[in-house]
Amino acid sequence: MVSQSIAINTLKKFAISNDMPHMIFAGPAGTGKTSTALIIAKNAIKKQNYYANVLELNASDTVRMDYVRNVIKSFVNQNLILNDNTLKFVILDEADNIPTQVQQALRRIIEKASSNVKFILLCNYINKIIDPIISRCAVFRFTNLTKDKIVERLKFIVNKEKLQIPQTRANKLYETLFFISGGDLRKAINTLQMSVSLELIDKLDSNEILKISGFLDDKTLEKLMNVILAKDLNEVKKLFDTIENLDSRNFIRQILERIVDLDIHTNDYNSLIAFIGDIDYRISQGADERIHLVALIGQLIKYISS
Numbered sequence: 018m019v020s021q022s023i024a025i026n027t028l029k030k031f032a033i034s035n036d037m038p039h040m041i042f043a044g045p046a047g048t049g050k051t052s053t054a055l056i057i058a059k060n061a062i063k064k065q066n067y068y069a070n071v072l073e074l075n076a077s078d079t080v081r082m083d084y085v086r087n088v089i090k091s092f093v094n095q096n097l098i099l100n101d102n103t104l105k106f107v108i109l110d111e112a113d114n115i116p117t118q119v120q121q122a123l124r125r126i127i128e129k130a131s132s133n134v135k136f137i138l139l140c141n142y143i144n145k146i147i148d149p150i151i152s153r154c155a156v157f158r159f160t161n162l163t164k165d166k167i168v169e170r171l172k173f174i175v176n177k178e179k180l181q182i183p184q185t186r187a188n189k190l191y192e193t194l195f196f197i198s199g200g201d202l203r204k205a206i207n208t209l210q211m212s213v214s215l216e217l218i219d220k221l222d223s224n225e226i227l228k229i230s231g232f233l234d235d236k237t238l239e240k241l242m243n244v245i246l247a248k249d250l251n252e253v254k255k256l257f258d259t260i261e262n263l264d265s266r267n268f269i270r271q272i273l274e275r276i277v278d279l280d281i282h283t284n285d286y287n288s289l290i291a292f293i294g295d296i297d298y299r300i301s302q303g304a305d306e307r308i309h310l311v312a313l314i315g316q317l318i319k320y321i322s323s
Contacts, residue, residue, distance in 0.1 A: 044159030047201030077114035112138035113145035161200025231264025
């Protein structure tokens with residue numbers, strides 16, 4: 018495991034003693050929640066019994082009322098191959114997507130489960146888990162990884178895979194991979210692997226890595242910032258027409274990084290951030306991306322001091 022030392026130190030003690038509570042791992046994607054749950058299960062259960070004693074589910078796909086009542090309940094109640102010291106695990110990924118009514122049924126199963134059965138719930142947003150379940154579990158919070166930790170792990174992988182990266186360009190590569198990841202180690206590793214597969218590492222073109230990841234390359238972003246400073250919305254529209262594979266959430270991240278370069282009055286800053294949040298929400302609900310992103314730029318132009 019990389020980082021998460023507060024959670025890991027406590028979990029190590031649980032794993033060594035085999036005396037553990039039900040648990041909730043909460044935090045952003047790519048921070049090690051699922052990996053930690055699997056490590057705990059594999060540590061506690063012998064290899065030959067693993068698949069019989071571990072029920073691993075993606076809750077957003079499968080966990081509905083009938084599934085809870087039939088599959089999970091049957092698994093929890095089945096003790097045919099357990100001895101007194103053997104544990105069984107139910108690992109529910111994306112548990113925050115389980116409907117509230119189904120969570121109530123799940124809570125009753127957790128209550129009645131024997132001491133041999135342990136539930137591990139993984140979620141991004143713990144506020145979507147009902148209080149009766151939270152009160153029956155030990156909660157461990159996972160946080161986005163720091164730049165140092167992500168770069169350290171990427172360097173470890175580059176070394177193990179014997180990738181040839183020129184020293185003069187290595188820092189730029191790691192900076193780009195960290196920016197793309199946003200603290201998500203899994204995304205950083207996947208982007209590195211994608212770059213190797215597409216032979217971008219040989220050319221080491223960070224702009225190409227940005228583009229295939231749905232971000233604006235440095236040249237296009239700089240051109241956009243100049244057009245914004247010039248307050249020319251028509252040029253903004255023309256520029257948007259030339260951009261391919263634009264990911265709205267990534268674009269908003271890049272704009273937020275560069276807002277400090279714009280001369281925006283402090284009183285307007287909070288209103289602008291709230292407006293950007295509204296735009297992000299509308300796009301997530303299916304609104305037209307380009308129309309709303311141009312509206313976002315229009316609002317930026319409106320708030321730039323003369």
